[in-house]
């Protein structure tokens with residue numbers, strides 16, 4: 489089958505249901521897919537095969553992709569470690585730092601609204617002897633930097649604060665938090681999975697020493713991500729969590745996912761080139777959506793609306809359960825609470841940390857807009873919700 493045929497069929501699929509869940513995952517951009525395809529077939533070589541051209545071609549492709557990923561976050565190529573995604577990058581960073589620095593101290597600080605990949609890794613490390621402090625957030629989702637100042641000690645080896653929240657889009661004051669961390673000589677890590685590709689992220693300007701990102705949140709393939717590991721001022725040491733052939737400077741063994749890495753690189757390049765253009769389009773759609781819905785009454789925005797990703801809208805529908813809304817809007821794909829919570833839905837830990845009542849949390853939904861959404865789709869979404877609400881009342 490001609491693989492290019494996959495592209496129109498993907499468009500037909502997305503036309504049936506309106507997809508407003510881009511923070512959960514994104515479709516692979518057609519340009520990204522096209523760049524990846526040869527690396528499944530003719531250019532299938534192992535990037536570690538040094539003895540023939542199949543290996544050299546794959547190795548060159550990985551080198552180019554590493555440069556594209558590094559450029560998106562203002563890093564050096566040599567500071568990028570490819571992983572299977574942000575979850576693995578976070579595990580490598582936190583467990584790797586703990587093992588490398590536990591002689592210096594065993595204290596790790598994070599925040600209450602982090603992704604489960606961070607919170608569950610902290611819970612794991614706590615069983616291995618780490619002392620974990622979870623900073624609270626204010627009702628708007630922002631961390632009060634003075635909370636970090638009071639929590640940090642000489643024993644603190646790592647502070648891990650997400651750049652932007654996946655549920656609310658709230659963007660933390662990363663520069664201030666990293667400065668407080670560095671003043672104590674600790675390492676500053678940021679799960680930047682939602683920020684990368686959506687807003688400007690620069691590891692030097694932002695003072696980030698370890699940064700996790702993922703391809704499938706930025707129109708790249710699933711199963712591919714990276715960890716940025718600062719090499720100077722300070723040089724961060726890590727203990728590998730996957731041992732084997734010594735790939736990725738010994739920090740992540742295993743044959744490289746060359747097609748995935750090539751797609752990830754292309755996705756980073758596109759995100760970098762299109763960020764401004766994408767954001768004009770996306771923020772216009774978001775304000776249309778929010779204004780349209782807020783005009784219906786009894787709907788309010790959760791989280792700080794100034795320090796927020798341009799694509800995310802977390803809304804509380806007073807008096808209507810998110811699950812009810814979802815059941816009546818089967819042709820709109822959006823999220824309630826966290827995408828990870830299953831049938832036995834618990835209220836979102838992010839909204840609860842913002843002191844939002846359980847009731848309001850159960851009535852909250854997340855719309856996250858992407859590159860491929862149109863004004864028509866947003867208007868249809870508003871109209872369908874309007875119809876549903878007018879029947880309810």
Ligand SMILES: *Cc1c(COP(=O)(O)O)cnc(C)c1O
Nearest residue numbers: 573574575603605654681682702
């Ligand atoms: C999606 C996401 C992750 C996990 O990324 P994977 O690549 O799917 O493992 C981690 N943190 C945040 C904020 C995310 O949005």
